[in-house]
Amino acid sequence: xxxxxxxxxxxxxxxxxxxxxxxxxxxxxxxxxxxxxxxxxxxxxxxxxxxxxxxxxxxxxxxxxxxxxxxxxxxxxxxxxxxxxxxxxxxxxxxxxxxxxxxxxxxxxxxxxxxxxxxxxxxxxxxxxxxxxxxxxxxxxxxxxxxxxxxxxxxxxxxxxxxxxxxxxxxxxxxxxxxxxxxxxxxxxxxxxxxxxxxxxxxxxxxxxxxxxxxxxxxxxxxxxxxxxxxxxxxxxxxxxxxxxxxxxxxxxxxxxxxxxxxxxxxxxx
Amino acid sequence: xxxxxxxxxxxxxxxxxxxxxxxxxxxxxxxxxxxxxxxxxxxxxxxxxxxxxxxxxxxxxxxxxxxxxxxxxxxxxxxxxxxxxxxxxxxxxxxxxxxxxxxxxxxxxxxxxxxxxxxxxxxxxxxxxxxxxxxxxxxxxxxxxxxxxxxxxxxxxxxxxxxxxxxxxxxxxxxxxxxxxxxxxxxxxxxxxxxxxxxxxxxxxxxxxxxxxxxxxxxxxxxxxxxxxxxxxxxxxxxxxxxxxxxxxxxxxxxxxxxxxxxxxxxxxx
Numbered sequence: 172x173x174x175x176x177x178x179x180x181x182x183x184x185x186x187x188x189x190x191x192x193x194x195x196x197x198x199x200x201x202x203x204x205x206x207x208x209x210x211x212x213x214x215x216x217x218x219x220x221x222x223x224x225x226x227x228x229x230x231x232x233x234x235x236x237x238x239x240x241x242x243x244x245x246x247x248x249x250x251x252x253x254x255x256x257x258x259x260x261x262x263x264x265x266x267x268x269x270x271x272x273x274x275x276x277x278x279x280x281x282x283x284x285x286x287x288x289x290x291x292x293x294x295x296x297x298x299x300x301x302x303x304x305x306x307x308x309x310x311x312x313x314x315x316x317x318x319x320x321x322x323x324x325x326x327x328x329x330x331x332x333x334x335x336x337x338x339x340x341x342x343x344x345x346x347x348x349x350x351x352x353x354x355x356x357x358x359x360x361x362x363x364x365x366x367x368x369x370x371x372x373x374x375x376x377x378x379x380x381x382x383x384x385x386x387x388x389x390x391x392x393x394x395x396x397x398x399x400x401x402x403x404x405x406x407x408x409x410x411x412x413x414x415x416x417x418x419x420x421x422x423x424x425x426x427x428x429x430x431x432x433x434x435x436x437x438x439x440x441x
Numbered sequence: 442x443x444x445x446x447x448x449x450x451x452x453x454x455x456x457x458x459x460x461x462x463x464x465x466x467x468x469x470x471x472x473x474x475x476x477x478x479x480x481x482x483x484x485x486x487x488x489x490x491x492x493x494x495x496x497x498x499x500x501x502x503x504x505x506x507x508x509x510x511x512x513x514x515x516x517x518x519x520x521x522x523x524x525x526x527x528x529x530x531x532x533x534x535x536x537x538x539x540x541x542x543x544x545x546x547x548x549x550x551x552x553x554x555x556x557x558x559x560x561x562x563x564x565x566x567x568x569x570x571x572x573x574x575x576x577x578x579x580x581x582x583x584x585x586x587x588x589x590x591x592x593x594x595x596x597x598x599x600x601x602x603x604x605x606x607x608x609x610x611x612x613x614x615x616x617x618x619x620x621x622x623x624x625x626x627x628x629x630x631x632x633x634x635x636x637x638x639x640x641x642x643x644x645x646x647x648x649x650x651x652x653x654x655x656x657x658x659x660x661x662x663x664x665x666x667x668x669x670x671x672x673x674x675x676x677x678x679x680x681x682x683x684x685x686x687x688x689x690x691x692x693x694x695x696x697x698x699x700x701x702x703x704x705x706x707x708x709x710x711x
Contacts, residue, residue: 272662278618311581313618314662315645324620348548348583350594375585379649392542392584 174440179203181414188425198226233257237267239288240281304366306340322355338366360405388435395439444710449473451684458695468496503527507537509558510551541585567606574636576610592625608636630675658705665709
């Protein structure tokens with residue numbers, strides 16, 4: 172399969188675009204889609220499952236669960252619900268963002284919480300045929316969103332579990348700075364853990380709060396061709412999702428953002 | 442020496458405070474000072490040397506040179522000048538921030554540039570009795586300010602050189618998120634590379650541009666007691682500089698910021 176044919180549009184790139192319109196645009200373009208729980212729940216699980224099935228669109232992931240550094244019963248219950256949702260819409264992968272440092276905790280104690288939560292959830296995910304994908308986020312999110320910051324750390328967390336139960340997300344935006352990133356990708360491939368591959372570019376200056384500053388592909392410093400080559404060499408040939416959190420993109424019509432993003436993707440992988 | 446007695450005030454914490462007043466406040470408090478090149482040059486190298494000598498204040502570092510990922514003759518010349526300045530004012534350590542990705546380069550090529558620049562500068566630093574201290578910055582600065590992002594990477598860069606010529610900065614603000622940070626500190630001690638130890642706290646939300654969002658000690662998630670214990674265990678018992686880039690602090694009178702910072706330091710190490 173050519174790289175261009177592996178394009179999947181993560182719904183968050185056009186966050187305020189109607190889910191039905193997004194799925195239909197993906198169907199027309201032969202693209203996959205990465206769904207998000209909020210619009211899925213708004214439409215309903217069964218209606219969303221019917222939508223993607225009728226459209227013949229591949230759901231490449233469901234975003235986003237996790238937030239279990241303090242693994243309370245409620246946090247675990249919400250994650251089980253997310254696993255059920257992923258299974259219902261045919262998403263092979265549920266993306267997990269671990270959560271930040273709980274009140275009174277440290278980053279080390281929060282990381283222990285992630286281990287506990289994964290041990291609780293992995294058997295449930297395996298039964299339902301959904302792979303939990305641990306996403307290392309950029310270290311600028313380490314205190315408030317995600318204490319997991321590198322591929323190596325995500326792989327260590329995944330190691331105790333079956334590869335069908337727990338994998339990792341390779342997202343260029345979050346890991347491009349890591350001096351060990353090529354070794355991390357090779358290891359992820361060798362260990363059979365690449366559950367999701369996502370593209371976003373790194374641009375500066377970062378906006379206040381730093382959440383919504385991801386760059387359109389080609390606008391920043393990420394060497395996408397090299398990432399593609401390294402992930403290919405690691406044995407992963409599945410879909411590539413483009414997921415851009417960007418206020419300027421979110422302010423524009425979804426259909427326009429979809430076309431621009433697809434064109435940018437084709438340029439950076441050509 | 443008690444931890445409280447190791448306090449050194451980095452001038453950048455009160456960026457707009459007159460250098461003479463800052464040095465005199467440090468003298469009265471028995472504190473060291475971390476100087477910056479811009480105010481030093483404004484006063485003049487000899488006048489600054491006389492100021493700190495007359496006041497009996499220990500200069501714990503000079504900030505900041507580097508920015509040599511594209512190691513042009515001009516960049517190297519400016520670094521040699523900074524080494525001379527450090528020697529002249531009795532600073533044992535010159536802090537180096539590597540610089541970001543040059544136009545047309547990649548982060549990998551920029552890291553090669555750092556290696557070349559260090560090889561050019563290390564003999565010159567050694568001759569003048571100044572240790573170059575490679576500072577890993579938080580990965581949110583990796584594209585535009587510093588491609589060196591972890592202690593491990595800084596230690597690998599330092600490894601070819603004499604310990605008197607090249608060391609590393611252990612700055613809590615930049616490395617607190619690193620899952621390998623305790624191993625990195627232990628290694629830095631074992632290899633004799635801890636040339637500077639700096640404190641700042643990590644707080645969110647980050648401001649736009651992310652440069653000026655450092656927290657006063659105790660306001661964020663950094664476990665200073667643990668850092669102190671680990672760096673002590675690694676064999677470094679020298680001064681601890683507090684360096685806070687923070688717009689709100691910069692807007693206040695320097696003398697007030699000095700007192701507040703010193704009190705915060707004493708609280709977090711007590």
